[in-house]
Amino acid sequence: MxxxxxxxxxxxxxxxxxxxxxxxxxxxxxxxxxxxxxxxxxxxxxxxxxxxxxxxNKGDLLNDLLWDALERAEEWWKDPLKSRHKAQSDGNAGLAVIPASDTGHKGDGDFQRRGQAAATAAKQSPVAVAGICLLQLWAEDHALYLLHKLAVEDFSWLPEARAALLSAAFRRQILTPLAMLLRTGRSANGTASSGGNPEAEPPDWLQYAEMLLAALVGCASLSLRRGMLREEARDIVLLLKL
The missing domain is CATH 1.10.10 (Arc Repressor Mutant, subunit A)
Structure with a gap:
């Protein structure tokens, strides 16, 4: 041999x-x-x-798992709406995903086919599109869901030093891009969502992003356990009125 x-x-x-x-x-x-x-x-x-x-030991395994997921999530958050452009350009329901070679899931590169919810999402707000994309991504890659879930909990199950490093990186690489998307999306929608009252806007967009992720994580939990998160992603986004 x-x-x-x-x-x-x-x-x-x-x-x-x-x-x-x-x-x-x-x-x-x-x-x-x-x-x-x-x-x-x-x-x-x-x-x-x-x-x-x-x-x-399991501590090292969980730590590596989360950092690996964070690296892939950061790549996705650099342009979470590229799927919307693809859907609009070719009329298909292609949602942006991380290359299959990184996630361990089968696929043919930058895009994989999804359900009809993506086609509908292409007509919705940027925040709604990103929310549906993210939920469907969690449905395929549970490590990414776990990353966001533990981030919402301040990585409290990890030793303090490791949790602090991950929290700081998550805030910088995930929460900040999400906060920018939320603020941009609000601006794109004009003043309708705030009733023309600037005081109705969140005083802290990072905090608002954190609250939104917590809501998505909580709503996704049941659907994920039932194996229905991909199909119910749009319903969750509608429920949260994104």
Whole structure:
């Protein structure tokens, strides 16, 4: 048998890490901090020793899982509305997603097909479009949902030092772009949403963004557990009146 090359070994290592982190996200959503390495191994279909080779404890695994998800989420938040432009240009319901090679989900690149909700969303406000896109992204990639869920909880399940670093990065890389989108969306809609009263606008857009994410996380929880988040994304956005 021909020995594997360094490149092949690295590819296998990255595939294993993706597999383990994806499994860990699934287990953590169900068991929270009670997660154990053996649970992750069972979910991933790998031997305990294989997972332990990469992660000797669940703290390091969760920390890496969240930073990896944060990096991918940041890329998405750089242009969460590019799906709207695609939908308008080709008449299809293509929603922007992170490349499948990064998420561990099958796909053909920058875009994957979604349901009819996306086509409807293309006619709605930028904030509504982004909300539907984000919810449907969570439906496919539970690590991204877990990131936003734990961020809303100030990463309280992590050691203080790790939680502080993640909170600061999340605020800078996720909350700030969302706050800008919310403010831009409000401006694009004119004064209708505030009744012409500038005092009706949120005094702190970052705080408003944090509250909105908390609402999305809470509403998504039940649909996610029922396996219906993709289909119910538009209903959630309508409920929140985005």
């Amino acid at each position: 021909t020995p594997r090359t360094k490149e092949q070994n690295e590819e296998i290592r990255l595939q294993r890490l993706t597999q383990i982190r994806k499994a860990a996200a699934e287990v953590f959503l169900n068991k929270g901090p009670l997660l154990e390495i053996r649970d992750v191994a069972a979910q991933a279909g790998l031997g305990y020793g294989t997972v332990y080779h990469y992660y000797g």
